[in-house]
Every structure is written in structure tokens, then in C-alpha cells.
Amino acid sequence: MSALFSPIKLRGLELANRIMVAPMCQYSADNGEANDWHFTHINSLALSGAAMFCIEATHVEDIGRITPGCLGLWNDATEAALKPILASVRKHSKAAVAMQIAHAGRKGSSYRPWEGGQLIPQSAGGWQTVAPSAVPHKEGETAPLALDATGLARIRDAFVNTAKRADRLGIDAIEVHSAHGYLLHQFLSPIANKRSDQYGGSLQNRMRYPLEVFDAVRAAFPDHKPVGVKVSATDWVEGGWDIEQTIEYAHELKKRGVDWIDASSGGVSPLQKIPLGPGYQVPLAQAVRQATGITTMAVGLITEAKQAEEIVASGKADMVALARAMLYDPRWGWHAAAELGGQVSAPPQYWRSQPSTHKALFGPTTFGAR
Numbered sequence: 274m275s276a277l278f279s280p281i282k283l284r285g286l287e288l289a290n291r292i293m294v295a296p297m298c299q300y301s302a303d304n305g306e307a308n309d310w311h312f313t314h315i316n317s318l319a320l321s322g323a324a325m326f327c328i329e330a331t332h333v334e335d336i337g338r339i340t341p342g343c344l345g346l347w348n349d350a351t352e353a354a355l356k357p358i359l360a361s362v363r364k365h366s367k368a369a370v371a372m373q374i375a376h377a378g379r380k381g382s383s384y385r386p387w388e389g390g391q392l393i394p395q396s397a398g399g400w401q402t403v404a405p406s407a408v409p410h411k412e413g414e415t416a417p418l419a420l421d422a423t424g425l426a427r428i429r430d431a432f433v434n435t436a437k438r439a440d441r442l443g444i445d446a447i448e449v450h451s452a453h454g455y456l457l458h459q460f461l462s463p464i465a466n467k468r469s470d471q472y473g474g475s476l477q478n479r480m481r482y483p484l485e486v487f488d489a490v491r492a493a494f495p496d497h498k499p500v501g502v503k504v505s506a507t508d509w510v511e512g513g514w515d516i517e518q519t520i521e522y523a524h525e526l527k528k529r530g531v532d533w534i535d536a537s538s539g540g541v542s543p544l545q546k547i548p549l550g551p552g553y554q555v556p557l558a559q560a561v562r563q564a565t566g567i568t569t570m571a572v573g574l575i576t577e578a579k580q581a582e583e584i585v586a587s588g589k590a591d592m593v594a595l596a597r598a599m600l601y602d603p604r605w606g607w608h609a610a611a612e613l614g615g616q617v618s619a620p621p622q623y624w625r626s627q628p629s630t631h632k633a634l635f636g637p638t639t640f641g642a643r
């Protein structure tokens with residue numbers, strides 16, 4: 274019996290296995306609106322065998338986008354663009370669909386990664402970014418504007434507005450993006466947060482805004498639908514955000530009903546030193562799970578079926594999230610199920626691909642001809 278292919282419940286959402294397709298920006302939207310690329314990409318990975326597909330960082334306002342190509346959900350046009358995609362996924366896939374909701378803060382106004390990923394000056398079509406403090410991400414960059422009370426309220430309300438639109442689109446779960454050096458992580462990390470008001474200084478103060486956003490999103494999204502949080506569990510910089518503070522944050526989120534913590538790392542400082550290697554962030558998920566008992570997702574260089582199985586079976590994490598391995602092998606979940614003796618749901622159009630050595634891979638199937 275595979276642990277990876279055993280069911281799990283996140284609040285009211287039942288998942289047939291422990292695999293999520295991690296959110297992956299596609300940098301391909303027009304004015305935040307999804308298009309034919311997203312249609313193909315999302316429909317394809319909704320058939321990966323993962324029980325849940327998480328839509329890429331979906332931004333809550335236009336200046337909250339990382340790049341001009343980033344996806345948004347802040348008005349009727351961005352909502353309408355996602356509607357046919359969701360309708361198609363529902364028709365052909367049994368995967369649950371989560372959406373990561375995000376604000377880039379001072380990491381907004383960037384060129385797409387394949388254009389170099391650096392800050393776009395306002396003179397070249399970029400925009401003035403906002404952040405907890407007027408401290409640029411990289412030395413020499415134009416500083417962001419420090420958010421005042423009005424700005425904080427606007428962005429919190431934008432998260433709420435996006436959560437409501439996501440619910441209207443039939444999204445099953447929300448992941449609040451509090452990682453990778455984007456706005457909420459900027460509040461948590463003393464590297465980006467130099468405020469002297471109630472949102473800066475002590476850990477309690479640095480957590481205040483992300484927790485206010487979480488509370489507001491949780492209250493706006495239906496009770497039966499789960500809300501998780503992706504964290505950078507450490508900045509990998511001396512004097513930055515670290516696993517001890519992450520555990521305190523997780524305790525606070527637990528009090529507020531968080532349904533999972535997705536444990537990533539880094540992103541707030543170019544000075545980070547990341548010890549990359551297979552499953553390098555798994556100990557971070559494990560530490561959060563052990564200290565808090567929250568359902569935890571491990572993410573980062575999980576590429577092999579047996580590796581994922583071991584993470585879940587040994588209790589290091591409750592679920593795994595995979596990004597690059599899913600792009601490389603969009604049927605990763607099928608192949609893992611075949612290897613581990615699990616079962617996945619596949620559309621009938623593809624049933625004939627079931628290997629003769631794995632007759633139960635797709636569960637009960639029939640196909641005939643005359």
C-alpha cells in the first residue's frame with residue numbers, strides 16, 4: 274500500500290493522493306488575463322495524476338504582478354479569462370484545483386525570466402513597486418514605496434476580492450503566497466522589513482500584516498474550502514527569517530485555521546546561500562510538522578517516485594508538491610503510481626495507454642470495439 278497514493282482530507286476537500294502540482298508562473302498573461310497558453314498548460318497538468326493542481330501565483334492587483342506577463346484575478350476581465358479554462362478542467366479531470374494568490378511587493382515590475390528577470394525601469398514600461406519599507410531588493414535598484422495604512426488596507430482588500438472571485442470560479446482551495454521574497458514574506462523578514470510601527474520590529478509585529486491578510490482571506494472564502502500558506506521557512510541569510518520564526522508563524526496560522534503549510538525557502542535576498550540538493554527543503558517541512566502538527570507539504574527537488582513515497586511514508590510531510598519534474602514529465606503521477614502500485618484517474622480517451630503490466634493503474638476501465 275503506497276503512502277503517496279493514500280487519500281487525505283484538507284478541511285472539506287478529499288484528495289485521492291498526496292501529490293500537488295506546485296504553482297508555476299507562466300509569465301504569459303495579457304494584462305493579467307489568462308489565454309490559450311494557460312488553457313493548454315493547466316489542462317495538461319490537471320491530467321498529471323496529482324490529486325491537486327495549484328494555479329500559478331495569481332496576483333491581486335496589477336502592480337502586485339512580478340512581471341507584466343503574470344496572471345491576475347482582480348477584475349471582471351481577469352475572472353472571465355479563467356472561466357473557460359476551469360470549465361474545461363472540470364470536464365476532463367478529477368483533480369482538485371487550488372489557486373495561489375499573491376502580491377509581489379518590491380519584486381514586482383520585473384522582466385520575464387527569459388528576458389533576464391531584472392527590474393524594469395519606469396521609463397521602460399515598469400511601475401513603482403510597494404513594500405513594507407523603502408528598501409530595494411537589490412542594491413542600486415529604485416526603492417519601493419513604503420506602504421501606509423491606506424495601502425495596507427487596499428492590498429488586504431484586494432486579497433479578499435481575489436479570494437471571492439476564486440470561489441466564484443469554483444476554485445477548491447487557496448494557497449496564500451507568503452514565500453520567495455514577495456510582499457507577505459517581505460513583511461516577515463527583517464531583511465526587507467525596517468518599519469518602526471506596529472508592522473515592524475518584533476516578530477509579533479512582522480507577522481501582523483501577513484496574519485491580517487490570512488484572516489481576511491479565510492473569512493472571505495467558504496468555510497468548507499481549505500486555505501493553505503506557502504512559506505519560505507528560512508531566508509538562508511544570517512540575521513534573516515529562519516525556521517524558528519517560521520514555526521512561530523505556523524503556530525499563529527494554526528490558531529487561525531490554516532489547512533496546510535507548503536514549506537519552501539529563500540527569495541528575499543540576493544545574498545542567500547542555498548544548499549541545493551535532492552529534497553533539500555524536506556527538513557523544513559518536517560520541522561514545521563513536528564512542532565505544530567499542521568498538515569505539511571514538502572517541495573523542492575522532489576523528482577523520484579520512491580523519494581516522494583519515503584517523504585510521506587516516514588512522516589516527514591503529509592504531501593509533496595512538484596514543480597519542474599511535472600513540466601518535464603506531465604504524467605509524473607501516472608508513472609509514480611505504476612512504480613509504487615498506486616492508482617490514478619485518467620480520462621477515457623487515454624485509457625488504452627495503460628501498460629499491460631499495470632492493469633489496475635486507471636482503476637476499473639472498459640473499452641471495446643467491433
Ligand SMILES: Cc1cc2nc3c(=O)[nH]c(=O)nc-3n(C[C@H](O)[C@H](O)[C@H](O)COP(=O)(O)O)c2cc1C
Pocket residue numbers: 295296297298299329330373450452453503537572573574575594595596597598
Ligand atoms: C517555472 C516556475 C515557476 C514558478 N512559479 C512559482 C509560483 O508562481 N509560485 C510559487 O510559490 N513558486 C513558484 N515556483 C517554485 C515552485 O513552486 C517550487 O517551489 C520550486 O520550483 C521547487 O520545486 P521543484 O524542485 O519541484 O521545481 C516556480 C518554479 C518554476 C520552475
